[in-house]
Amino acid sequence: MSANIVIWSVLGLVFLRVLYERIRDRSLPPGPPRLPLIGNLHQAPTDAPWLTYQKWIKQYGPIVSAQFGGNTVIFIGDATIARELLEKRGHIYSDRPRLVMAGENLTKGMHLLLRRYDERYKLHQRLDAPVLSPRASKTYYPMQDLESKQLLFDFLSTNNFQKVYERYAGSLVYSLAYGIRLHTGNEPMLHHAHQVQENFGYAGRVGTWIVDALPFLNHLPPSLAPWKKTAEKFYQIEKALHLGNMQTGLASKGWNWTKEFSKSKQSDPMSEIELAYNLGILADAGFDTTSVQMQATVLGIFWAMALDENKFDRPLEFLPERWLEKSDDGKDQFVNFFGHGRRICTGRHIAKNSLFLLIARILWGFNIRHAVDQDGKIKEVDDLAMTSGFVSSPLPFEAVFEPRSAHSKEVIGNSWHSTEKDVDVLMDSIKAQQISAGLNVLA
Template identity: 30%
Template sequence: MALLLNILPVVVAAAIFFRLLFSGRRPKNLPPGPPTLPIIGNLHQMPKHDAHLQFEKWARQYGPVYSLILGTKTLIVLSSDKAVKDLLDKKSNMYSHRPEMYIGQTLCSGDLRVLMMGYDARWRMCRKLIHTLLNVSAAKSYVPYQLLENKQMLYEMITQPERCMYNIRRYSNSLTTTMVLGWRSSTYEDKKMMQLFDGFSEFAELNQTGPAALVDFFPWIRYLPDFLLPVRQKARELHSKEKELYRGHWLKAKEQTEAGTIMRCFGEDLVTAQKAEGFSDDQAAYITGTLLEAGSDTTSSTLYAFIQAMLLYPEVQKKAQAEIDRVVGPDRLPTMEDEPGMQYIRSIIKESLRWMPTTILGAVPHAVNQDDWYEGYLIPKNAGVVNNVWAINMDPTRHPEPRRFDPDRYRDDFQGLADSAANPDASKRDQFTFGAGRRICPGMHVAERSLFLGVSRMLWAFDITPAVDADGKPIIPDPEKLTQGFVCQPEEFPVSITPRDERRKQMVVEQWRMAEKECLDPVTKQWMASPLVNGRPRKA
């Protein structure tokens, strides 16, 4: 027995040594990729900033399906519309899993974050519940919420135009909180909203640091004591703060639902679902929290990219305003009923999503749940699978001069965003920003309406022009400077937003003041009564 105890550490050490020795190598039957080093594979080549540019470069060098060896893990990168359609869409039963994310999901999220859940019964339950909020029928019912928040955003562009990005972020966040939990964010400085944005930024930053990645790529590291792995304690602390925030939101919505005082929202339905399904308050909190994260950042990031495009391509702005003036005229704001007759505005939205994709590398990798073969190459079980959105959206064979903002690419594309994503012809899909397969963003219908109202009404009301420096020279933003994280957008830039004429300015002011008076409590700035009856807008 004593001899066995003496030999055991040597055997364990030898096993670890040989495991490491063979780590980092690319098996011959895997898709090609950059040369590897022993043990670390391609880890030394992973960029710390602007990873999308390196991933695109590798796609041009190694082909539309290539592999990266990251320590003990394999990452397959899909960089063509055909590969995404063939694997993530057509084989979605195999490609809807997630890689194990010890820091991001286990520690930071308590295994509760829907975005990072594995493809199992629990995820399918959460997805089904979320679909009830975001399907095409439900999306139409939330238009009154969108109209109100849009009117406030337009008003704030008049009263505080220098806060363009914050006006847009408040718009998308307040809409999301109203749809999900029944309360709105009347100012950008709302403490609940700041906690949400700051918390998710902290989460993204932590999960993109070297230590967090190393724990995933070399799982044995997680057995080190805390003093040698401080990222573990930081992740636990972040989860504790985040869970407290999300539980607070959820329990308030639950209490209001049971008291019959909540606005019509998803939280109301989730209370009923919880009684039927029996999931915990913690899980309910993270279901609503996932929706808040997704809805608060993506729409605002796309609208901010649109603002930048209008600065860089003034001829597009003029053409769009001419279409709006022809269809709508100067006497009213655009509505959703105008959308079919405003193809150029619809094309601007599609081009904004393509030109500046928010989920630039597909947010979180998919994973394959069994060995698969594709075009002669093995895609091994549990490999991560990246939807290389940037490379596909920037593919010059799909979109000539891809860094040029050109809405006319879509002049003959009359598909909605969801219809385009489901098109069996991969070459006919407009862009890949919303993901693919069973993990595709369920909020496309809501986003499409928010983007149409945002783009059409801003162009109806305002001229968007460059700000000027102290010498009177225009300040032109660099479209290649993007924020880092799961969701990206252009780095903040100055912009001049001015009403097109006094008549439109007064109409924006009057529309907001009327909506504020008729719909909102004068003290709390919350809805006095739900604009929805049985899930549908009240009749005027």
């Protein structure tokens, strides 16, 4: 008799759950058909997820809903709609869903990207904002100038552009955050940072961890929850990197963000490891300049927006003049590749300044052409070939960088050899410039 009661109780709960899901789904945007209880979890893409989301957007419309276990996700494939919802109504769409493996087990709730939009998140925003403001970002030119000069000089002896770009980005942000230059791109701390990024990407992959779909399983003891052991191993690696870098920053001779943050009143309520994580996330975001494919309550799919055939003629063709046009509302096309609203990338001003400087100097100094094989045949490049995962980047390919002339080669060499390379001198000059400009960086 008791067994029958249990069975009927379970069936009743399942029926109520399915009924609830049917009622809930009626109020959501259209999307792929769901299965009871698991929703679209069986359809969660593990490879090139943006292609699946783009397919859904083409099939169901510019706003699509999907259900991954207990998480409802809304995908937006139209730039105008994304601006309307994520920027103009940012107070509604600024939160994050619960990501148990990456957000709780691995980073212990300290990763800014995965934090809920609460008072603690706002505290970190207030801590970061003074050094990342548009005016403060302009003062970092001395470091961008130095690193870009080395980048050009490195291209005189190598075509390994991935390593050259990575060294530039890593050295720039590590100089700003910790007062550390990366001279070769082979430094152990850079390899350590890569490992941290790979671990974080693995932990954050949608559909990989059952605990993200069924969070109550996280209450199981470690012996029955093997993902906890993995997360703890990753956490110890990440913790060692961030704490070690912060101590190096505090001990450096010149000014840097670590010293600035440690004196800020905004950091008073933070523990040492929480402050180290704040700095570490800024550094990680700076050297790994790729797009993050993460599960959010409302997610703008930039891939679909950029390839929207209703707005762009022949979107897959290289037609750079299209970007000179204005959108219907008078704004430049696609100014929001750094995100939307209150979750927009706070380091975007530094990134834009770096991009402008690098592109201008590279195009001035070099011709860029296809690599060829031993038979002289061009090695074609698939510009849509990307890695999959939480962090996505282009698959490796080859290109050749040739100086435009003997004069440009000479200028590049002379500029590099004659420039100031002492990071402490340059960082102190940046601080002096901020004080002279009346910037209250220390908040």
